[in-house]
Amino acid sequence: MLKVGIVGFGGIAQGPHVSAWKKIANVSVVAVCDINPEKLEKAKSVFSPDIKCYKDYKEMIDKEKLDIVDVCTPNYLHSPIACYALNAGSNALCEKPDAISVEDVLKMQEAEQKSGKKLMVIRNNRYTYNSQYLKHIAASGQAGEIYAGRCGWIRKRGIPGKGGWFTTKELSGGGPLIDLGVHMIDLAIYLMGNPNAVSVSGCTYSKFAESSDKADSVHAKFGEAKTDGVYDVEDLALGFIKFDNGASLQIEFSWASNIKSEARFIELRGSKKGLEWKNDIINIYDEKKNTALDRWKYNAQAKKFDSGIFHNMQGHEANINHFVDVVAKGVEPVFKIEQGVNMIKILTGIYESAATGKEVVL
Numbered sequence: 001m002l003k004v005g006i007v008g009f010g011g012i013a014q015g016p017h018v019s020a021w022k023k024i025a026n027v028s029v030v031a032v033c034d035i036n037p038e039k040l041e042k043a044k045s046v047f048s049p050d051i052k053c054y055k056d057y058k059e060m061i062d063k064e065k066l067d068i069v070d071v072c073t074p075n076y077l078h079s080p081i082a083c084y085a086l087n088a089g090s091n092a093l094c095e096k097p098d099a100i101s102v103e104d105v106l107k108m109q110e111a112e113q114k115s116g117k118k119l120m121v122i123r124n125n126r127y128t129y130n131s132q133y134l135k136h137i138a139a140s141g142q143a144g145e146i147y148a149g150r151c152g153w154i155r156k157r158g159i160p161g162k163g164g165w166f167t168t169k170e171l172s173g174g175g176p177l178i179d180l181g182v183h184m185i186d187l188a189i190y191l192m193g194n195p196n197a198v199s200v201s202g203c204t205y206s207k208f209a210e211s212s213d214k215a216d217s218v219h220a221k222f223g224e225a226k227t228d229g230v231y232d233v234e235d236l237a238l239g240f241i242k243f244d245n246g247a248s249l250q251i252e253f254s255w256a257s258n259i260k261s262e263a264r265f266i267e268l269r270g271s272k273k274g275l276e277w278k279n280d281i282i283n284i285y286d287e288k289k290n291t292a293l294d295r296w297k298y299n300a301q302a303k304k305f306d307s308g309i310f311h312n313m314q315g316h317e318a319n320i321n322h323f324v325d326v327v328a329k330g331v332e333p334v335f336k337i338e339q340g341v342n343m344i345k346i347l348t349g350i351y352e353s354a355a356t357g358k359e360v361v362l
Contacts, residue, residue, distance in 0.1 A: 100173030161223015
């Protein structure tokens with residue numbers, strides 16, 4: 001039986017993480033840590049009145065001798081908690097983003113290497129049926145050379161926890177670029193075969209700090225808003241990434257913009273096929289008699305694609321199950337921290353480019 005301890009019992013933990021842990025055989029959540037007593041009481045109602053509750057994550061990790069520490073805290077705590085867990089002999093699963101600085105993510109990489117334990121950062125969008133089908137098309141060579149693309153996640157009004165830690169740069173590391181960008185940039189790079197970024201450029205804008213808090217996005221429910229809080233992050237980020245294989249990627253991420261509607265998308269240009277992932281629908285395009293055709297449409301709700309990585313599950317549930325298999329069965333991890341290092345270099349590089357007005361070589 002694998003013993004799991006959760007650090008941070010907010011929305012992301014109470015939602016997809018708890019749901020996943022409860023379904024996995026031979027795994028037991030034995031402890032929860034949070035600085036908020038109300039959330040610890042919530043943990044008792046979710047799991048058991050007997051679950052061990054802590055306000056200090058170090059005390060929990062030291063006393064409980066956990067097999068897995070699940071880190072669901074604000075961004076700035078991801079690296080120190082994951083490193084402490086690894087150094088204490090526990091495996092660590094961490095919510096995205098990996099860290100808020102290159103220095104912090106490199107500490108995570110070093111802790112994993114020295115401890116011999118496993119570290120995985122959540123990449124739930126890799127684990128959808130649509131994403132796995134597109135990965136199959138790309139990895140099998142059916143799309144040809146994937147040489148360019150664009151991706152984004154744009155909202156009309158969807159600022160999470162306005163005034164709270166999400167919009168406080170010291171705690172979050174940034175706005176939608178680090179919050180939403182880590183999802184779609186990672187998925188695009190994953191589908192492209194994980195090339196390494198060599199340079200980035202970007203612009204960021206903050207125009208909605210004083211605007212109405214009315215939200216059009218269900219994702220805006222995350223975080224705890226504070227009317228007198230801080231808003232010192234961007235609400236729109238645009239950028240461009242160049243890779244070591246000559247490929248490139250345009251990006252756009254916003255919490256608030258004057259647009260028609262929210263959208264999540266990835267478009268990849270292949271020499272044989274074009275791949276599109278938009279709002280959970282995918283399209284594959286090729287050419288016949290010089291006419292571009294929609295060759296295939298796939299809806300995740302209508303059909304399931306089994307890649308062999310997961311069965312009858314997707315998203316966080318599949319991601320967490322995969323990590324358990326990595327820890328318990330020695331399965332080769334789909335995500336490795338080197339990819340997280342590359343991600344944080346990309347994100348911090350775009351922020352630097354936005355501040356300096358210059359392209360940043362990584």
